[in-house]
Amino acid sequence: MLIRTDRIGDVILTLPMADALRHNFPDAKIDFLVNTRTQELVIDYPNINKVHAIEKDTIKDIKRILDENKYDLGIVVHPSYVIARALYKSKVKYRLGTAYRWYSFLFNLKHRQHRKDSIKHELEYNLDLLNELNCKPLKDLSPHIEVKKEAIDSLNNKLQLKGIDLTRDYVVIHIPTLSSAKVWSDGNFVKLVDLILSDKALNFDIILTGTKDNAAQVNNIMSKAGKNDRVFSVFDLNLRELAALLKKAKLFIGNSSGPIHIAAAVETFVIGLYSPVKVESPTRWGPYTERKKIFVPAGDDNSRDVMDDIKPNEVFEFVKTFMLQRN
Numbered sequence: 001m002l003i004r005t006d007r008i009g010d011v012i013l014t015l016p017m018a019d020a021l022r023h024n025f026p027d028a029k030i031d032f033l034v035n036t037r038t039q040e041l042v043i044d045y046p047n048i049n050k051v052h053a054i055e056k057d058t059i060k061d062i063k064r065i066l067d068e069n070k071y072d073l074g075i076v077v078h079p080s081y082v083i084a085r086a087l088y089k090s091k092v093k094y095r096l097g098t099a100y101r102w103y104s105f106l107f108n109l110k111h112r113q114h115r116k117d118s119i120k121h122e123l124e125y126n127l128d129l130l131n132e133l134n135c136k137p138l139k140d141l142s143p144h145i146e147v148k149k150e151a152i153d154s155l156n157n158k159l160q161l162k163g164i165d166l167t168r169d170y171v172v173i174h175i176p177t178l179s180s181a182k183v184w185s186d187g188n189f190v191k192l193v194d195l196i197l198s199d200k201a202l203n204f205d206i207i208l209t210g211t212k213d214n215a216a217q218v219n220n221i222m223s224k225a226g227k228n229d230r231v232f233s234v235f236d237l238n239l240r241e242l243a244a245l246l247k248k249a250k251l252f253i254g255n256s257s258g259p260i261h262i263a264a265a266v267e268t269f270v271i272g273l274y275s276p277v278k279v280e281s282p283t284r285w286g287p288y289t290e291r292k293k294i295f296v297p298a299g300d301d302n303s304r305d306v307m308d309d310i311k312p313n314e315v316f317e318f319v320k321t322f323m324l325q326r327n
Contacts, residue, residue: 001069002048003033004077005057007178008239008258011038012265013123013288014077015045015143020127022047024135033065041145041239041262062086076107077126096132109133118284142288145265147247151240155248158241164232170205171196171319172246172263174254175221176214181280183255184273184307186217190224191312192253192319197228199316202323204250208233209242209259251322253315256285264289271318273310276300293318 002021004014011034021030031050032042039053054061063086066074074087076097084106087095099110109132115125123141156166164170173193177183196202210218212235225231237245243262246252252263253271263270264287272294274282282294297309 001031001033001052001066001071001073002075002077003062003083005033005035005054005083006078007035007180008038008041009256009261009285010078010122011035011042012143012145012258012261013121014126015042015265016123016138016141017075017077017126017130018045018047019140020130020135020138023138024130024133031069031071033062038239041243044146044148046146057082059086059089063090066090066092075129077129079103096129098129115284116279118278118281120283121286121288122284123288143261143265144267145243145262147244147266148240151244152248155237155241155244158234158236159245162232162234164205164207168205169203169250169323170207170248171251171253171323172207172209172249172259174209174252174257174259176210176217177255177257181256181285182275182277182305182307184310185305186221188308188310188312190221192315193221193225193231195312195316196319197225197230199320202320204230204323206231207245207249209237209245210235212236250326251319253319256280256282260287263287264292267291269293269322271295271315273307273315276306293322 004011018030029049032048033052036053036055039051043051052065059082067090071092073094074092076083079097079101081103084103088106094109095107096109097107099112111129111132175189208218215235218233222231222233243266246263246268247266249268252268254260255273260270260272269291270287274294274296276297277300286294295310297306300306
């Protein structure tokens, strides 16, 4: 069983491990343990037999799932003491995890590699764990998420209720983050939206996404963009509907966040606004796709907000060129 119970982007970047395991062990039962908030995004993934989900990591809940399914192998992609202890207590025969944690004695297959140097992508670090199983590498490493018709139909119903014209092209801008990295400011997004709206050569809608918890932030940005009939906000999508929205988008723009990885996985072109800090950089956390444009400040400086070094006009010029080339 693969175990990764953290955030959306982390789980998406773990999916190629299922592909590699299926490629190397075609007859194996490959299950995935995730947090409940990410379950629906991966439940139909073709190389996963079953997805288990828990609200919170507890030894009791994880051990119960392990005991019920009697796994021979547990692969801990994002290690924690709770997960390692649950595997040990459940007497899973092979327990694969990293070697340099204080609780690594609970693993009997140890992968010796530090991620803190961030010299490669998180997806590649994940796949490196499988070296302990002598897995042959895959040619295509990118995560791929299939968008089902039911998700598209459900999305269309919600967009129609919001008065969004489904025949028009649109770009998705996702601003909220979980504060795991430095971000482009709300003010910069306001300027970008204003530049798009004021250019007569551009005629597409802008959909701002988030959850209900982000509504105040996003609505504040909308209010500063002024009255118009081209900017919409959407807060009530589940992850499958969000994937459908991003699949149909002509372009995705956003900070380092889970949705940028969803957009990449449904093969939409993405513009990413990334921190220069090594452990937050696109080298480690960028969207794993060729269909991207990444903006990163030249260097870090704790005395000021270096993300402002990415100028709204610079991003706008790329957006304009990209969108006009499509037409």
